[in-house]
Every structure is written in C-alpha cells, then in structure tokens.
Amino acid sequence: MADQMQLYEVFIRSRRGLDHKHVGSLHADDAIQALEYARDVYTRRGEGVSIWVVASRDITASQESDCESFYDPLDDKPYRHAAMYALPEGVDSL
Amino acid sequence: MDKRVALVPGEQTFQARIDAEEKIEPKDWMPEKYRQNLIRQISQHAHSEVIGEQPEGNWITRAPSLERKAILMAKVQDEAGHGLYLYAATETLGITREELIDRLHTGASKYASIFNYPSLTWADIGAIGWLVDSAAIVNQVSLQNTSYGPYARAMVRICKEESFHQRQGYNIMMTLMNGSQVQRDMAQDALDRWWWPSLMMFGPHDGESAHSAQSMKWKIKRRSNDDLRQQFVDQAVQQAEAIGLVVPDPDLQWDDARGHYDFGAIDWEEFERVISGNGPCNRQRLAHHKRAHREGAWVREAMAVHEAKQRLSNEDVA
Ligand SMILES: [Fe+2]
Ligand SMILES: [Fe+2]
Numbered sequence: 268m269a270d271q272m273q274l275y276e277v278f279i280r281s282r283r284g285l286d287h288k289h290v291g292s293l294h295a296d297d298a299i300q301a302l303e304y305a306r307d308v309y310t311r312r313g314e315g316v317s318i319w320v321v322a323s324r325d326i327t328a329s330q331e332s333d334c335e336s337f338y339d340p341l342d343d344k345p346y347r348h349a350a351m352y353a354l355p356e357g358v359d360s361l
Numbered sequence: 362m363d364k365r366v367a368l369v370p371g372e373q374t375f376q377a378r379i380d381a382e383e384k385i386e387p388k389d390w391m392p393e394k395y396r397q398n399l400i401r402q403i404s405q406h407a408h409s410e411v412i413g414e415q416p417e418g419n420w421i422t423r424a425p426s427l428e429r430k431a432i433l434m435a436k437v438q439d440e441a442g443h444g445l446y447l448y449a450a451t452e453t454l455g456i457t458r459e460e461l462i463d464r465l466h467t468g469a470s471k472y473a474s475i476f477n478y479p480s481l482t483w484a485d486i487g488a489i490g491w492l493v494d495s496a497a498i499v500n501q502v503s504l505q506n507t508s509y510g511p512y513a514r515a516m517v518r519i520c521k522e523e524s525f526h527q528r529q530g531y532n533i534m535m536t537l538m539n540g541s542q543v544q545r546d547m548a549q550d551a552l553d554r555w556w557w558p559s560l561m562m563f564g565p566h567d568g569e570s571a572h573s574a575q576s577m578k579w580k581i582k583r584r585s586n587d588d589l590r591q592q593f594v595d596q597a598v599q600q601a602e603a604i605g606l607v608v609p610d611p612d613l614q615w616d617d618a619r620g621h622y623d624f625g626a627i628d629w630e631e632f633e634r635v636i637s638g639n640g641p642c643n644r645q646r647l648a649h650h651k652r653a654h655r656e657g658a659w660v661r662e663a664m665a666v667h668e669a670k671q672r673l674s675n676e677d678v679a
Contacts, residue, residue, distance in 0.1 A: 284384030284510050317386070346432045347439075352528035355535060358603045360596050361495075361527055 274323040275301040277308075279315035287319050298322070379580050384510035387453040395579055398572065399509055400454050401470070402581060404461045407447035408472035410440050412646050416480035417489060425483055432529050433486060439526065443519050450511040466651055473497075474632065475558045477640030484537055484544075484551035490530015492552075492559040492597060498523045499593045500563065508580035531600065538604045545605070552601065553609045559597075560624070561632045563590040594622050 612625030
C-alpha cells in the first residue's frame, strides 16, 4: 500500500484574472512532484499561467445520486430571478 | 540616474501588469499599501453587505404578503452570501475573519453609511431595493474590472445576483404607485427620505476623495465617484418618472448639452455626521451586530469541539 502513488486533481488558470479550472488528474509521490508532472502533462502548449494540485482524497464531493434531495428546496423560487418582475413602459435599464 | 532604478524589481512588474490590464493574484508580489488599501475597501464592502441586512430584516416579519416575505428573505439571504464572498476575497490578502470583524466592532473599519438610516415603512423596502441596490450595482459593475483578481471575480458573481434585488424593490414601488392615495404617499415619502442618502453612497466629489487618485492608478477603482453618481441619477430619474414618483430635488433638470441630468447640491455636512457615527441608527446597527456575534459564540465553539472529536475518533479507527 505504502509504495503506491497518490492521486492528485489538477486545476489550471489559463489567463490571469480567470478562475482555476479542473483539467484532469495524475499520480505522484508528493505535491511538488504532482505540480511538476502537471506542468509536463497539462501545459506543454502554454495552456496556463498557474497550476493547483490537490490530493484527490482531500476533496469532499456532493453525490449526483442525491441531487434531488440536495438541491430540492432551491428549485421552487422563481422570484430569485429578475425576469419574474415586469417593468413598466419606458424603463429598460433595470 | 534613471528614476526606475529606485523601484524594487517586484514593483516594476506589478505596475506593468496593472498598466497592461492584467489582474493581480493573491500570491503575486504587491506593494504593502496596495494590500492595505484593498483590505480597507473590500472589507468595508463586505461589512456593508452584512449590516445592510438589518434595515431590510426589520420588515421580514411584517411583509404585506407571504410572497413578499419569501422574496425579501431570498434577497437578504443573497446579501449574506455577498458578505461571505467578499470576506473570503479579503482573507486572500492575509488577514483573518476575526480581525475583520474586530475592526468593524471597534469602528476602525466602516460600512456604507446609508444603512444608518431607519426603514420606517414597507415602502422603504421598495426604496432600498430600487435605489440602494441600483447605486450599489452601478459601482459594482465598474468593479468587475478592478485589478485584484479575487475581488473582480467576486464582483462578477455578485452582479449576476443583484438584478433581482433592484427589480423587486422597483416592483414594490410600482405596486404602491398603482394603489390608493395613502400607498402612493407612502412610496413618495420613502423616495424623499432615501434619495439624497443614495447619492451620498458614491462618496465625496472627485476633488475631495481621500483615496481616489492612488486607487485609480492601481485600478482598484475604475471610475470616479462623480462619474458613477451621474450614471445613477440619469437612470433613477427616468425610473421614478415612469411610475409617477417625483425626485425630491428642485434643481433637477435635463441638460441637453451634457446629455445628463443636472442635480442640486448634496448636504455633505449630513454625510460627515452620519459617517462619523452620528446618523439615526449607527449605534443600533453596531450594537445589533455585536450582540448577534456574541450570541453565536457558542455555535462556533460547539462546531470546533465537534470537529476535534471527529478528528480524534477518525485517528482511532486508523
Ligand atoms: Fe449585495
Ligand atoms: Fe443587493
């Protein structure tokens, strides 16, 4: 077990000012190595200006199968959207 | 000697990035003053989102219908979220949430002065959503291009959520204006009280603004106070007229040559009085925040204890 490499998730910021986006994963012995592998695997053509690596086991994820009960109370609130409120004649910039 | 030699290498790269419209990210080198300036501005923005929940929260239990109540709760919930996005963005600059809250409580850090006015009638909820959120949006849209990456991205997220806020407020005003004389008077009275404080939200005139020049050079701010205020007035006057409200400013007049509305003088003495702690509700707003924070202490402690316990029992299993 101990000599098995760990799984890392790789996130890349393609341009300054943008969010890091998930691009894939890889195996490495530690975080620094994961960063170097990520550079070699995912940014050979200038795809990014910044890389984050996160050990996959440190990610807590919601389950798609729980979708209905997890998001349920959020779906029945049309009033959260601006489109629900009609504007009077002559008003457009609101 | 070339002047640029005096610059530390980091500072040259920094200013070059800003000049090229590139974002500064948390791990980049930045001048200490840029960092402090951002901490001041973003945390003030965060505090405003949170303190702003108070005048609106005041009417949740008294909303005139179940639907209006649900809408107002959804709006106030959004504002809490905005506070969170902005506190998190401030924390990327190397300051803790506890320090930020502490600065609010000691008065070292400010929040938007408009929230020191009371919400006296249901129409005030309309006026706040329509005017205060509109003014905030005008400012926030310009800040989507601010130079600090986490702040700019928080602004994009917030602006998306804001449009429903101003619409629901305007919708309350519109509904009242379509109602009885008493309801129309109530709407007009709310506009009369919120109009001038809304104009003050944009801060002092450009010539007198303490932080403006440096903030513009660093692109923390993108448009001047007066510029933003003018845009707000131009929009709001049209919106007021469309539903039969009268803007309480005898000097208000369309200026054909400028292509903008001219408007009367702002009472800067009132602005100074309210910002320095002597508005109608300053003490109440801070006292309420402190009490809520104090009363929540046991929840934070219980969560920390629970987390420690979980960690111990997980270690036992392993
Ligand atoms: Fe907000
Ligand atoms: Fe809002």
